[in-house]
Amino acid sequence: MNIKAVAKLAGVSTATVSRTINGTAKISPKTEERVRRAIKSLNFYPDTNARALGSGRSSLYGLIISDITNPFYPELIKAFEDIAIAHNQEILVANTNYDPDRMKICVTRMLQRKVDGVAIMTSEMDEALIKDFSRRNIPLAFLDAGTPGPGVSSVHINYAAGIEAAMRHLIGLGHQRIAFIAGPLRLASARARFRTFKKIQAREHLAIHPGLIEVGNHRVDGGRDAMLRILDSATGSDAMPTAVLCSNDLTAIGAMGAIHERKLAIPRDISVMGFDNIQLSAYTMPSLSTVSVPRAELAKAAFRALLHAQERGLAKLPEGQKYSVDTTLVLRNSTGPVREPKTSAARKK
Amino acid sequence: MNIKAVAKLAGVSTATVSRTINGTAKISPKTEERVRRAIKSLNFYPDTNARALGSGRSSLYGLIISDITNPFYPELIKAFEDIAIAHNQEILVANTNYDPDRMKICVTRMLQRKVDGVAIMTSEMDEALIKDFSRRNIPLAFLDAGTPGPGVSSVHINYAAGIEAAMRHLIGLGHQRIAFIAGPLRLASARARFRTFKKIQAREHLAIHPGLIEVGNHRVDGGRDAMLRILDSATGSDAMPTAVLCSNDLTAIGAMGAIHERKLAIPRDISVMGFDNIQLSAYTMPSLSTVSVPRAELAKAAFRALLHAQERGLAKLPEGQKYSVDTTLVLRNSTGPVREPKTSAARKK
DNA sequence: CTAGCCGATGTAAGTGATTACATCTTTCGG
DNA sequence: CCGAAAGATGTAATCACTTACATCGGCTAG
Numbered sequence: 001m002n003i004k005a006v007a008k009l010a011g012v013s014t015a016t017v018s019r020t021i022n023g024t025a026k027i028s029p030k031t032e033e034r035v036r037r038a039i040k041s042l043n044f045y046p047d048t049n050a051r052a053l054g055s056g057r058s059s060l061y062g063l064i065i066s067d068i069t070n071p072f073y074p075e076l077i078k079a080f081e082d083i084a085i086a087h088n089q090e091i092l093v094a095n096t097n098y099d100p101d102r103m104k105i106c107v108t109r110m111l112q113r114k115v116d117g118v119a120i121m122t123s124e125m126d127e128a129l130i131k132d133f134s135r136r137n138i139p140l141a142f143l144d145a146g147t148p149g150p151g152v153s154s155v156h157i158n159y160a161a162g163i164e165a166a167m168r169h170l171i172g173l174g175h176q177r178i179a180f181i182a183g184p185l186r187l188a189s190a191r192a193r194f195r196t197f198k199k200i201q202a203r204e205h206l207a208i209h210p211g212l213i214e215v216g217n218h219r220v221d222g223g224r225d226a227m228l229r230i231l232d233s234a235t236g237s238d239a240m241p242t243a244v245l246c247s248n249d250l251t252a253i254g255a256m257g258a259i260h261e262r263k264l265a266i267p268r269d270i271s272v273m274g275f276d277n278i279q280l281s282a283y284t285m286p287s288l289s290t291v292s293v294p295r296a297e298l299a300k301a302a303f304r305a306l307l308h309a310q311e312r313g314l315a316k317l318p319e320g321q322k323y324s325v326d327t328t329l330v331l332r333n334s335t336g337p338v339r340e341p342k343t344s345a346a347r348k349k
Numbered sequence: 350m351n352i353k354a355v356a357k358l359a360g361v362s363t364a365t366v367s368r369t370i371n372g373t374a375k376i377s378p379k380t381e382e383r384v385r386r387a388i389k390s391l392n393f394y395p396d397t398n399a400r401a402l403g404s405g406r407s408s409l410y411g412l413i414i415s416d417i418t419n420p421f422y423p424e425l426i427k428a429f430e431d432i433a434i435a436h437n438q439e440i441l442v443a444n445t446n447y448d449p450d451r452m453k454i455c456v457t458r459m460l461q462r463k464v465d466g467v468a469i470m471t472s473e474m475d476e477a478l479i480k481d482f483s484r485r486n487i488p489l490a491f492l493d494a495g496t497p498g499p500g501v502s503s504v505h506i507n508y509a510a511g512i513e514a515a516m517r518h519l520i521g522l523g524h525q526r527i528a529f530i531a532g533p534l535r536l537a538s539a540r541a542r543f544r545t546f547k548k549i550q551a552r553e554h555l556a557i558h559p560g561l562i563e564v565g566n567h568r569v570d571g572g573r574d575a576m577l578r579i580l581d582s583a584t585g586s587d588a589m590p591t592a593v594l595c596s597n598d599l600t601a602i603g604a605m606g607a608i609h610e611r612k613l614a615i616p617r618d619i620s621v622m623g624f625d626n627i628q629l630s631a632y633t634m635p636s637l638s639t640v641s642v643p644r645a646e647l648a649k650a651a652f653r654a655l656l657h658a659q660e661r662g663l664a665k666l667p668e669g670q671k672y673s674v675d676t677t678l679v680l681r682n683s684t685g686p687v688r689e690p691k692t693s694a695a696r697k698k
Numbered sequence: 699c700t701a702g703c704c705g706a707t708g709t710a711a712g713t714g715a716t717t718a719c720a721t722c723t724t725t726c727g728g
Numbered sequence: 729c730c731g732a733a734a735g736a737t738g739t740a741a742t743c744a745c746t747t748a749c750a751t752c753g754g755c756t757a758g
Binding site: 351352353363364367368371373374395396397398399400401402403404405 | 713714716
């Protein structure tokens with residue numbers, strides 16, 4: 001069942017069938033009707049492989065992420081897929097599993113399928129692999145990393161504003177001893193959040209003490225361990241924090257667990273804030289106040305960037321652009337006003 | 350950059366290049382070496398589209414699911430992808446978003462890409478669309494649904510055993526008034542769990558009362574609402590349940606939220622059990638006892654089924670097979686022994 | 699009346715692989 | 729020493745489309 005069968009049944013040439021399907025040329029209404037009828041009666045679908053081969057365009061966009069089981073990503077994927085489908089395109093998702101070798105496989109896959117563009121949101125990225133894309137004139141959109149270049153756009157997430165909003169919220173509630181659990185510091189995104197925290201900590205003259213800062217791994221276990229270290233390091237002279245800001249929601253969930261383990265109440269004894277606003281954060285106990293990183297906006301910006309790179313001069317990719325998305329504060333029940341100092345001072349270990 | 354360029358550089362024919370790449374014929378070591386060197390120096394990747402067109406095989410397996418943001422799926426996808434990559438295949442994931450129209454788009458996509466097989470795990474399935482696959486000789490693997498037929502395999506999840514194990518655990522802890530929050534009853538999988546619950550309830554002479562059974566929607570909000578109804582319907586004559594079994598983990602998370610809202614303690618006042626063992630269930634407070642539905646096993650069985658359907662006689666698809674995967678009990682901290690009746694009887698609203 | 703244009707459609711040459719079949723060497727038993 | 733089988737490689741058809749170019753029949757303007 002191919003385009004020839006349709007052409008024969010409709011009594012036209014294959015070119016005419018192709019044109020009616022793609023709308024690439026004017027077809028008389030009568031002919032179009034006959035062709036459509038033939039397609040329907042044969043239940044014909046054009047072969048995407050042949051189509052891509054013939055035209056050079058695949059109508060496929062790649063999306064490379066680190067790990068689909070990280071709850072940050074599914075919404076991103078979904079948003080990206082929805083936009084793609086609305087544009088009559090498809091997407092190819094690949095997980096790197098944080099593994100450089102696997103990353104290489106992913107890139108090769110994309111290259112082999114002649115994708116029209118690739119959006120990348122991973123922690124690691126190999127410069128050499130990026131070259132492979134630009135050498136083949138494939139536009140790239142980096143989410144939360146990279147700098148624009150020819151054919152390479154980048155979508156920047158305004159972490160600084162997000163952390164600042166979170167801090168303002170906590171400070172507004174009266175918190176002065178605010179702890180921070182950072183993400184893995186090899187990640188630029190984790191460093192950005194950490195940096196802003198320290199800046200505001202200094203600017204607002206908040207309590208500064210090494211025991212208030214720990215590094216996690218952006219996962220639940222790391223958050224729990226880090227929080228336990230923070231709680232256990234709190235001695236008389238170096239009292240307990242009244243709030244903790246976490247580099248992401250999973251970390252915050254771990255921290256909440258640790259706080260419960262130590263029989264402290266949230267937010268009465270300690271307020272907890274996350275970052276990302278993963279779905280789950282609405283369903284923790286108590287529900288988690290956090291900073292929303294808008295996945296749908298990210299996907300939209302990435303898609304727009306890729307689309308833009310295509311439309312222009314076909315000879316050479318246009319210079320990539322810089323997009324930016326903003327976070328928003330999501331206040332739930334894990335944050336509350338600081339307790340009076342006298343009552344909280346009594347607590348130890 | 351195509352196979353011709355490689356052939357020229359290596360001083361051989363394109364056929365020889367193709368053969369070395371695919372290992373489909375004996376190539377002399379000297380020639381092979383030359384070809385490999387040429388491939389490397391040109392940084393050549395064969396075009397998947399052309400390959401699929403020429404060979405008729407796409408090395409692509411489809412995976413159709415309802416909704417990637419449902420935390421049950423990411424692990425399934427990951428496992429499926431890992432297996433595929435280990436077999437040098439790729440996967441194409443499509444979300445139906447619970448929408449029949451979207452399902453149609455997904456199926457068409459798969460058809461157009463000439464996938465070598467499709468694994469399907471969705472709540473809805475249109476019979477007519479399935480026909481499209483078998484008419485085109487594309488093997489299918491249904492996860493948790495359907496009956497085997499020519500080219501159609503099914504992987505069955507042993508829900509009954511899972512529910513039975515959960516109930517045994519609760520009964521072993523002394524629970525007699527066990528509530529159940531079902532999933533949407535249009536889902537066969539939800540019905541299966543519910544049916545088993547009722548069977549065991551009767552068999553073990555447990556308390557039976559309409560107020561103990563509510564229907565949710567397999568989401569957190571439905572679980573919360575259902576649990577509130579259960580708690581509020583508990584009056585003197587019809588005392589509170591001492592345990593609640595939920596049709597899935599999200600429901601259980603909602604139920605836990607409702608129980609907390611009513612200032613009851615888990616598991617002291619009420620034990621809670623979930624079903625599925627989504628990642629998150631380990632990180633609720635308290636951590637959730639549940640029944641693990643092994644996503645990796647599901648993916649493995651589906652992949653094996655699809656692979657099996659291909660290897661055989663190429664003329665006609667072999668009769669599909671029936672696979673089965675078993676659940677396992679995962680005990681955490683949301684379940685505990687029932688309290689002495691006298692103390693719990695005093696509580697009301 | 700006719701040159702020129704335009705709209706609709708056909709012809710056929712790509713697109714980059716795979717693979718059946720052909721060809722050319724070796725090798726080896728008889 | 730010959731013929732056949734086996735091994736290595738080349739030739740070219742094929743896959744299902746797209747699309748540049750050709751064609752053809754009005755239609756219009758000069």
